[in-house]
Amino acid sequence: MIVALAGGVGGGKLADGLASILGGRLTVIVNTADDFEHLGLPISPDLDTVMYTLGGIANAEAGWGVAHETWGFLDQIARLGGPTWFRLGDRDLATHVLRATALRAGASLTEITDQLCQRLGIAARILPMSDQAVRTIVHSLEGDLPFQEYFVARKCEVPVTGFTFEGIAKSRPTAAVKDALEATDLEAIVLCPSNPFVSIDPIVSVPGMRQLFIDAGVPVIAVSPIIGGAAVKGPAAKMMRELSFEPSPATVAAHYRSLVTGLVIDTTDAPLAPTIEAMGITVHATETLMKDKSDRKRLAEECVAFARSLTH
Amino acid sequence: MIVALAGGVGGGKLADGLASILGGRLTVIVNTADDFEHLGLPISPDLDTVMYTLGGIANAEAGWGVAHETWGFLDQIARLGGPTWFRLGDRDLATHVLRATALRAGASLTEITDQLCQRLGIAARILPMSDQAVRTIVHSLEGDLPFQEYFVARKCEVPVTGFTFEGIAKSRPTAAVKDALEATDLEAIVLCPSNPFVSIDPIVSVPGMRQLFIDAGVPVIAVSPIIGGAAVKGPAAKMMRELSFEPSPATVAAHYRSLVTGLVIDTTDAPLAPTIEAMGITVHATETLMKDKSDRKRLAEECVAFARSLTH
Numbered sequence: 001m002i003v004a005l006a007g008g009v010g011g012g013k014l015a016d017g018l019a020s021i022l023g024g025r026l027t028v029i030v031n032t033a034d035d036f037e038h039l040g041l042p043i044s045p046d047l048d049t050v051m052y053t054l055g056g057i058a059n060a061e062a063g064w065g066v067a068h069e070t071w072g073f074l075d076q077i078a079r080l081g082g083p084t085w086f087r088l089g090d091r092d093l094a095t096h097v098l099r100a101t102a103l104r105a106g107a108s109l110t111e112i113t114d115q116l117c118q119r120l121g122i123a124a125r126i127l128p129m130s131d132q133a134v135r136t137i138v139h140s141l142e143g144d145l146p147f148q149e150y151f152v153a154r155k156c157e158v159p160v161t162g163f164t165f166e167g168i169a170k171s172r173p174t175a176a177v178k179d180a181l182e183a184t185d186l187e188a189i190v191l192c193p194s195n196p197f198v199s200i201d202p203i204v205s206v207p208g209m210r211q212l213f214i215d216a217g218v219p220v221i222a223v224s225p226i227i228g229g230a231a232v233k234g235p236a237a238k239m240m241r242e243l244s245f246e247p248s249p250a251t252v253a254a255h256y257r258s259l260v261t262g263l264v265i266d267t268t269d270a271p272l273a274p275t276i277e278a279m280g281i282t283v284h285a286t287e288t289l290m291k292d293k294s295d296r297k298r299l300a301e302e303c304v305a306f307a308r309s310l311t312h
Numbered sequence: 313m314i315v316a317l318a319g320g321v322g323g324g325k326l327a328d329g330l331a332s333i334l335g336g337r338l339t340v341i342v343n344t345a346d347d348f349e350h351l352g353l354p355i356s357p358d359l360d361t362v363m364y365t366l367g368g369i370a371n372a373e374a375g376w377g378v379a380h381e382t383w384g385f386l387d388q389i390a391r392l393g394g395p396t397w398f399r400l401g402d403r404d405l406a407t408h409v410l411r412a413t414a415l416r417a418g419a420s421l422t423e424i425t426d427q428l429c430q431r432l433g434i435a436a437r438i439l440p441m442s443d444q445a446v447r448t449i450v451h452s453l454e455g456d457l458p459f460q461e462y463f464v465a466r467k468c469e470v471p472v473t474g475f476t477f478e479g480i481a482k483s484r485p486t487a488a489v490k491d492a493l494e495a496t497d498l499e500a501i502v503l504c505p506s507n508p509f510v511s512i513d514p515i516v517s518v519p520g521m522r523q524l525f526i527d528a529g530v531p532v533i534a535v536s537p538i539i540g541g542a543a544v545k546g547p548a549a550k551m552m553r554e555l556s557f558e559p560s561p562a563t564v565a566a567h568y569r570s571l572v573t574g575l576v577i578d579t580t581d582a583p584l585a586p587t588i589e590a591m592g593i594t595v596h597a598t599e600t601l602m603k604d605k606s607d608r609k610r611l612a613e614e615c616v617a618f619a620r621s622l623t624h
């Protein structure tokens with residue numbers, strides 16, 4: 001059993017690679033601090049990206065949403081004067097409407113996610129980090145912004161000064177998350193190459209989560225989302241600069257220092273290995289850019305082998 | 313000023329004809345007893361049909377929904393194991409989602425309908441008969457059925473024995489409905505060729521509505537939805553047979569006897585004129601089948617002229 005922590009696109013790709021070699025022996029704990037309500041519908045962007053990616057229906061070009069998407073709904077919303085800044089596709093909408101119906105009927109986010117995953121034929125378990133609402137607030141030079149407003153409406157252009165995870169104090173790991181982390185056959189925890197500040201941090205900030213990692217007593221490794229000073233996708237590198245950090249795997253290592261014993265970095269960044277290892281973190285350098293399915297699988301295999309090598 | 317009462321397709325067509333000659337001098341009071349909740353969304357089939365028809369975006373071939381509709385949402389709902397018996401199109405869905413959002417934010421059905429009509433450039437006023445929920449229950453040989461289950465899921469195949477309008481006792485005409493019926497320049501009330509039992513009856517059964525008609529002191533006319541023993545569309549003729557009435561304009565006349573002073577029937581049914589006039593109802597026989605826009609306009613013009621001729 002492997003537990004992976006993931007946010008959206010990059011995390012979803014490695015989770016997909018892990019699922020391709022582990023199947024039902026993989027549990028992915030997904031960030032839900034990006035979640036928000038739009039047009040009365042509960043949207044879980046990271047859960048959906050991971051679910052669509054593992055279900056084989058993700059829109060690879062866009063990096064979000066469903067493949068072969070159509071836009072009749074959004075087009076009509078525009079005609080009727082509704083909000084169009086968040087692009088809801090016709091197929092994607094089915095997820096949100098079914099989720100809304102289930103949540104209103106009293107199901108938990110964990111339960112409806114399970115049902116959707118089953119229908120998509122996903123063998124791995126995809127779990128929200130918590131069933132309680134947690135919402136990332138982006139502190140910026142222009143004031144506080146709800147995450148999706150920062151991310152989608154403002155296209156990450158506003159310089160950030162920090163983050164708050166609203167509701168985090170009252171959140172707790174779900175029973176399913178606990179079960180996965182307390183499983184006797186758990187071998188390792190893998191932090192996927194997601195944004196450390198707004199994807200992985202919310203997960204590990206859920207009260208009790210960090211202790212579950214420690215109690216698991218297994219290697220915890222991370223894959224750097226920063227390659228050669230840049231993020232493959234998303235604002236991670238930009239955020240680092242704005243927070244006065246150098247965008248580099250060394251910054252990732254420092255950030256995860258108290259959590260991980262191993263870090264996978266790109267071969268481009270191999271010269272940084274001594275700096276990172278000086279922090280007490282073992283480094284594995286390899287090709288980390290996942291351009292296709294075979295890249296995902298190979299990186300996943302290397303991550304599992306690397307984590308196993310760190311046991312004891 | 314003319315007030316029209318309408319259900320779905322047939323009523324929408326005459327309302328469209330009336331709108332084409334009257335513009336903002338028309339108010340359409342629409343049946344909402346067909347309304348129901350589906351996938352957490354409030355659906356108002358008759359309001360939508362009238363709105364789409366007057367807005368020029370109705371799907372003429374289907375008789376319901378929006379023109380140039382796509383089905384990505386429904387297709388994905390099927391894939392995810394959700395209910396598909398009620399066919400929600402991608403464009404149609406925009407109406408339901410915006411309506412749900414507005415109602416949850418505290419708007420009335422009247423208010424959100426007004427907003428949607430404005431966006432569709434509709435000059436006539438389209439009003440729900442009430443802002444309170446009224447739900448038609450179809451009594452049948454197989455027990456009680458909610459209207460949409462009878463109408464869509466069971467395709468009207470179950471023989472009916474009667475109808476109950478759940479919630480009607482607590483409903484009341486809206487302020488906008490009252491204003492329209494109390495307007496000093498009101499000239500006539502026109503019952504469009506909709507189903508007498510499940511489209512017009514709910515409207516006139518709203519407590520206080522019938523008195524508003526009487527107090528208006530203007531001619532009330534109806535257009536028979538039955539032509540030559542059959543309904544143009546829908547189960548009106550079938551229902552009449554099941555309730556032991558002959559499907560004929562004479563049955564329509566008897567049903568509306570206490571309400572109308574004039575009835576428009578099709579030339580096919582002209583021989584029934586003496587029978588109907590014996591009930592104290594003036595008859596106008598003309599071509600009532602509306603195959604195109606010009607039919608709608610001509611019939612609307614004849615209805616207005618006929619109603620005016622009944623003023624003393």
